[in-house]
Amino acid sequence: MSGAEGDVVQFDNVGLRYGSGKEVLSDVSFTLYPGSFYFLTGASGAGKTSLLKMLYLAQRPSRGMIRMFGTEIITMPRTRLPGFRRRLGVVFQDFRLVEHLSAFDNVALPLRVSGVPEADLRKPVADMLDWVGLTHRADARPATLSGGEQQRVAIARAVIGRPELLVADEPTGNVDPDMALKLLRLFESLNRLGTTVVVATHDVHLLKKVPDSMIMRLDKGRLSDPTGMLRYPPGRGSVGRRPT
Amino acid sequence: MKKPPATTPVTRRGLARFKGEKASELVPQARLSGPMPWVIAIMIALTVIAAGGGLALNNLAGAARAELAGGATVQIMEADPSERARQAAATVDVLVDIDGVASVRLVPEEELDALLEPWLGVGADNEAVPVPALIDVRMSGPVTEERLDRLKVVLADAAPAARIDAQASWLGPVFEAITSLQWLAIGLVVLLALTSAAAVWLAARSALGSNSETIEIVHLLGGTDSQIARIFQRSIAVDAAVGGAVGLALGLAAIMVMGDRFAALGSGMVAGGGLGWIDWVLIVAIPLVGVLLAMLTARITVLAALRRML
Ligand SMILES: Nc1ncnc2c1ncn2[C@@H]1O[C@H](COP(=O)(O)OP(=O)(O)OP(=O)(O)O)[C@@H](O)[C@H]1O
Ligand SMILES: [Mg+2]
Secondary structure (H helix, E strand, O other): OOOOOOOOEEEEEEEEEOOOOOEEEEEEEEEEOOOOEEEEEEOOOOOHHHHHHHHOOOOOOOEEEEEEOOEEOOOOOHHHHHHHHOOEEEEOOOOOOOOOOOHHHHHHHHHHHOOOOHHHHHHHHHHHHHHOOOHHHOOOOHHHOOHHHHHHHHHHHHHOOOOOEEEEEOOOOOOOHHHHHHHHHHHHHHHHOOOEEEEEOOOHHHHHHOOOOEEEEEEOOEEEOOOOOOOOOOOOOOOOOOOO | OOOOOOOOOOHHHOOOOOOHHHHHOOOOOOHHHOHHHHHHHHHHHHHHHHHHHHHHHHHHHHHHHHHHHOEEEEEEOOOOHHHHHHHHHHHHHHHHOOOOEEEEEEOOHHHHHHHHHHHHOOOOOOOOOOOOEEEEEEEOOOOOHHHHHHHHHHHHHHOOOEEEEEHHHHOHHHHHHHHHHHHHHHHHHHHHHHHHHHHHHHHHHHHHHOOHHHHHHHHHOOOOHHHHHHHHHHHHHHHHHHHHHHHHHHHHHHHHHHHHHHHHHOOOOHHHHOOOHHHHHHHHHHHHHHHHHHHHHHHHHHHHHHHOOO
8 A cells, every 4th residue: 555645543454363363354444535524433352452552652553564754654653652642632432541540630731741831731730620511520530420520521531632633432431412513523623623533432423413424344353445435535635624 | 735944054063063952852761660770779878877977987996096005094903092092193193204205184073073973872971982183184196005015014003903994905906896887888889889870770771671662763863973862861860869869868868867866976986977078078978979870871772772773
């Protein structure tokens, strides 16, 4: 596969096995274009989380090639990876909130890691908590939040820095349909500002809510392209925005 | 539906440092509520006490040696008091003229009585129990066998009842005992220092183990290895410093109390067993070394954990 410099991510024949087990992902090839919105679907155990882990730089593939923001990342020295991770926003399937930090401090964490001054992050974090409906829980520790509330904190943390690539693993698994829709709007608005979005989900109803989204299907570790849009994406070339 | 909030892109800021109060909040500080500072405090206290004792013993032995090395004692073993006084005076006269003798002092009778009082009782009659006259001789440089022999020859004429001994030779067994005590103290300090180091190491590791989740999260959010290591180093250093300070205070208190007890004995020998400023510097360095070790452990452990991640 020949990748263009502007592509966000390019996977070429990527395979992954854990330890000495059999491959959980085989021959995965795809390209994520700037400003596009992707859904990743597939049965439980199909390998969605495994694929996303490689996407958010938590897992090295067993074989194949991965380019991100125009750079081959597999052979890259470890010391350069943090710079790439800061361009990503990640909603982990298991949230991964810091236990002893408040909801506010969890959301503020990526900004602080990136060195944003305290004065500049109060308002954006407060606004984001307001949007996910958690202003009244801003000082609560994750353990005292409901599953859905924790998920909203995790999402707020993922989008707060307006990442170039947002990777969300089952981001609506624990919330009611109204909240799911609202969170999807958040992703869409981010997408409209230029963020490439990848959302893994079981929820087929969600797929229809984002009209121009592209669908990647994983089936027993192999990627299929039911809409053909991965290969021939609409709006290829109109960087940042697909035509509607 | 309301418009989603505006977000600020942060990616152009580069790899800024994450530090200060907000960074240190990432690690819950155990302080005195956790076991770590206490384990460190106890080990540091024991090490400080052993080191203090060892150094005091060292000074004591050194001072006693220096004092006794140049000393000799002449005893006039004569029952007749007037003859004893004559020979004593003659001995003093002869000795002051000899090269290498720095000072000669006839120990006054009252002083002898005071020394013997515990054994002979108050007002014991000197005539009943003949006590030899004592002459304290200080020589420049140590008293060797040859010098002693030369003095003996000189004294043989002037005072036939004189017997001369080097002070160090009487105390030979005492020095041997002190030397073996010193080795014991050195051994104890080494063992305690090793145990303290192990305690600091284990405490730092366990503190990090309970925070491995946080380490991984900050790593995945783009924290650099050195950023993360610095956060933990700082937090562990604070705990170790608290423990070290408490341990140092406990150890110093024990040393002070022991020092007072020994001073109360009023023995001339123990007076040489005080601690000099260099000893205090060494003792205060013990908790500082502990803090450095804790920081080093934290750094090594965090970096090793991070290197196992991509
Ligand atoms: N750390 C791991 N070690 C070994 N095997 C793993 C590991 N993580 C996942 N697997 C295996 O890899 C396969 C894919 O798992 P993955 O978590 O990617 O599935 P998924 O599509 O995200 O499932 P779900 O929808 O339930 O979240 C599964 O068979 C799983 O057992
Ligand atoms: Mg999964």
